[in-house]
Amino acid sequence: ISGSSEKSRYSISGNYYKQDGIIFNSGTQRGSIRLNMDQDVNSWLTIAENVTLSRRELFQVPVENGSRGNTVFTGALSAPPTLSPYDSLGRIRRVEQFYPFTDPTDMRNPLIYDKPYKNRTFSNSILTNTSFTIKLMEGLSLKSLVGLEYETSTNNTFSPIIFASDRGGASASQTYFNSFLNENTLAYATKINDNQNLDVTAGFTYQTNVNSNSGISVAGFPNNITQDFSLGTASTINPPTSGISDWKLVSYLGRANYSINGKYYLTASVRADGSSRFGKDNKWGVFPSGAVAWRVSDEAFMKDSRVISNLKLRSSYGITGNTALSPYQSLDRLSGVRYIDGGQAESIGFAPVGIANSALKWETTGQFDIGFDLGLLHDRISVTFDYYKKNTTNLLASVPLPPSVGFGAILQNIGEIENKGYEFSVSANIFTTGFKWDIMAQISTNKNEVLKLSGNRDIVATGFLSGLSGYNIARVGLPLGMFYGYTENGLNAQGLINYVDMNKDNLITPADRVIMGNPNPDFIFGFNNNFSFKNFDLNIFFEGVSGNDIFFQTGYTNLNSFQLGQNQLEDIYGNYWTADNPNPNAKYPKISAATQMLASNRFMQDGSYLRMKTLQLAYNLPVKPLGLRWFSRARIYVKANNLLTFTNYVGLDPDVNTTGTDSQDVGQRLSVGTDTNGYPNAKIYAAGIQLDF
Numbered sequence: 001i002s003g004s005s006e007k008s009r010y011s012i013s014g015n016y017y018k019q020d021g022i023i024f025n026s027g028t029q030r031g032s033i034r035l036n037m038d039q040d041v042n043s044w045l046t047i048a049e050n051v052t053l054s055r056r057e058l059f060q061v062p063v064e065n066g067s068r069g070n071t072v073f074t075g076a077l078s079a080p081p082t083l084s085p086y087d088s089l090g091r092i093r094r095v096e097q098f099y100p101f102t103d104p105t106d107m108r109n110p111l112i113y114d115k116p117y118k119n120r121t122f123s124n125s126i127l128t129n130t131s132f133t134i135k136l137m138e139g140l141s142l143k144s145l146v147g148l149e150y151e152t153s154t155n156n157t158f159s160p161i162i163f164a165s166d167r168g169g170a171s172a173s174q175t176y177f178n179s180f181l182n183e184n185t186l187a188y189a190t191k192i193n194d195n196q197n198l199d200v201t202a203g204f205t206y207q208t209n210v211n212s213n214s215g216i217s218v219a220g221f222p223n224n225i226t227q228d229f230s231l232g233t234a235s236t237i238n239p240p241t242s243g244i245s246d247w248k249l250v251s252y253l254g255r256a257n258y259s260i261n262g263k264y265y266l267t268a269s270v271r272a273d274g275s276s277r278f279g280k281d282n283k284w285g286v287f288p289s290g291a292v293a294w295r296v297s298d299e300a301f302m303k304d305s306r307v308i309s310n311l312k313l314r315s316s317y318g319i320t321g322n323t324a325l326s327p328y329q330s331l332d333r334l335s336g337v338r339y340i341d342g343g344q345a346e347s348i349g350f351a352p353v354g355i356a357n358s359a360l361k362w363e364t365t366g367q368f369d370i371g372f373d374l375g376l377l378h379d380r381i382s383v384t385f386d387y388y389k390k391n392t393t394n395l396l397a398s399v400p401l402p403p404s405v406g407f408g409a410i411l412q413n414i415g416e417i418e419n420k421g422y423e424f425s426v427s428a429n430i431f432t433t434g435f436k437w438d439i440m441a442q443i444s445t446n447k448n449e450v451l452k453l454s455g456n457r458d459i460v461a462t463g464f465l466s467g468l469s470g471y472n473i474a475r476v477g478l479p480l481g482m483f484y485g486y487t488e489n490g491l492n493a494q495g496l497i498n499y500v501d502m503n504k505d506n507l508i509t510p511a512d513r514v515i516m517g518n519p520n521p522d523f524i525f526g527f528n529n530n531f532s533f534k535n536f537d538l539n540i541f542f543e544g545v546s547g548n549d550i551f552f553q554t555g556y557t558n559l560n561s562f563q564l565g566q567n568q569l570e571d572i573y574g575n576y577w578t579a580d581n582p583n584p585n586a587k588y589p590k591i592s593a594a595t596q597m598l599a600s601n602r603f604m605q606d607g608s609y610l611r612m613k614t615l616q617l618a619y620n621l622p623v624k625p626l627g628l629r630w631f632s633r634a635r636i637y638v639k640a641n642n643l644l645t646f647t648n649y650v651g652l653d654p655d656v657n658t659t660g661t662d663s664q665d666v667g668q669r670l671s672v673g674t675d676t677n678g679y680p681n682a683k684i685y686a687a688g689i690q691l692d693f
Contacts, residue, residue, distance in 0.1 A: 173215030289318025310375030495590030519673025522547025
């Protein structure tokens with residue numbers, strides 16, 4: 001609901017959403033209310049208030065990044081197909097007793113995650129911004145904004161007693177999050193003469209962020225009745241945990257925009273940011289930028305063009321900063337440790353948890369861009385093109401250390417990475433009367449290259465599953481995160497995998513690993529079609545990726561010739577080595593607990609795909625002819641998401657990346673393009689009604 005008067009403007013909106021998960025015992029519901037109000041108090045003061053209140057409840061079960069049955073997905077994949085999930089008495093069957101070679105806590109019946117198992121997160125949040133805009137004089141105004149984001153979250157878990165050996169367990173934890181923001185900007189806009197305009201902005205911002213948590217876990221319940229509601233009845237109460245982190249960011253900023261005749265544009269800006277996360281001598285970073293543009297179509301020599309209706313050339317260069325590290329990473333840190341003193345009493349001590357690096361400084365990215373916007377035939381056809389090149393220097397990453405150091409890794413500014421590519425899009429109004437058809441298509445590329453690394457040493461990400469060594473690498477001259485592993489050469493006389501001895505030392509060691517694939521696509525693309533005829537409209541949207549590889553890590557557990565007894569994917573049937581048919585070129589090794597697999601080209605899969613992302617058909621009711629005076633618009637629609645996917649990928653979904661993130665951990669930054677039992681995108685069929693009053 002929205003409205004306005006001469007001096008006031010308001011908008012109120014509400015939302016409620018509830019969805020049960022496709023996997024049992026999962027789902028979410030959330031609700032929110034949002035209020036926006038602007039009030040002109042007098043001729044020189046305007047006050048604006050924006051408030052959003054929301055609450056969310058989330059039920060989860062473990063799904064991705066598991067192996068051999070320790071998640072719902074892997075449990076369903078790996079369980080014996082000859083067994084029912086329940087025994088003859090209707091109880092959940094204990095699957096692990098059929099796997100003598102596995103850890104009994106690893107191979108589990110996925111139904112153990114059905115109710116009364118619980119992993120519930122309940123959160124309440126408030127986001128509010130209040131601003132005061134003061135008109136100091138003609139063209140000069142001061143705006144001061146105060147913002148507060150506040151969230152409390154509670155997580156409760158309960159693992160029930162299912163089998164006789166289970167003890168049952170539960171946990172409760174609370175998280176508190178608070179962020180405060182103050183922005184103060186002074187803006188001046190003036191018309192120098194009839195042809196020139198200038199506006200200038202200067203400002204100061206201050207932001208704080210505090211995040212604290214506490215929790216407790218217990219084990220050993222007498223029954224499942226009290227679940228997680230009475231933690232004190234457990235026989236084992238573990239020591240409570242707690243933690244707090246905070247950071248601050250102070251910024252000074254300035255920007256100037258200058259234009260001549262509405263045809264020539266110049267923008268320059270600079271900001272200085274100081275972050276508490278960095279070392280004492282490197283807390284500040286300065287980040288300038290500039291841009292120019294020329295609207296060629298407004299020139300006299302273009303006025304009479306019947307083809308070109310709009311043409312704008314533009315170019316820019318700017319530097320941005322990235323903190324990319326958690327608070328206190330530049331400092332010496334200690335963590336509490338419990339230990340047995342003299343074999344008798346338990347004592348508390350403190351031990352280092354990492355190596356301080358006071359030299360840590362801002363990760364910076366400088367980006368150059370040049371492009372144009374083109375409109376043809378009175379803008380019935382629009383074209384946008386951009387070429388970009390950006391270099392990230394002082395890249396922040398956690399670098400692995402030798403075991404002899406005593407710590408696993410140290411956070412460093414390790415080097416430089418270059419990204420360059422282009423983005424091209426075109427849209428057209430093909431038919432504009434009666435039957436209407438609009439189309440938009442876009443394609444983009446990105447070429448990534450590591451230019452520098454500290455000491456020119458390779459950095460190899462840690463393998464995610466035990467048994468597989470790291471298989472992503474950062475190496476100078478190559479794209480970041482290239483797949484790195486062993487090369488296979490058939491099977492030996494015992495039906496086990498032959499790995500190529502690359503360095504000819506008669507041993508298979510990590511020194512024999514080579515580049516085996518690229519997780520980065522050659523290009524990504526999409527095209528969107530909108531059709532309308534009378535009161536009907538139809539939307540069809542496709543997206544696609546081409547040229548990238550995926551590390552199919554699911555095959556490590558479910559295409560390994562029954563290495564540890566778990567069920568296998570269908571492709572293995574009839575394609576493995578046997579004593580009766582000792583084919584050295586068989587696709588899979590023999591059925592044996594002795595079968596060992598390393599990160600090799602066996603797991604490389606083509607990740608290219610084309611997907612019909614959205615298909616929607618709608619009918620707009622003729623509200624006026626039908627006499628529906630209450631409505632200004634009434635619309636009925638049906639739609640489908642992820643309806644069709646065309647791909648050669650053997651996994652469930654080529655649109656997958658179960659481990660990679662933009663965190664400061666090098667294992668996360670490098671471990672991209674991996675499918676570790678990834679949960680696929682769902683097909684969604686929906687129908688809806690939209691009513692405007």
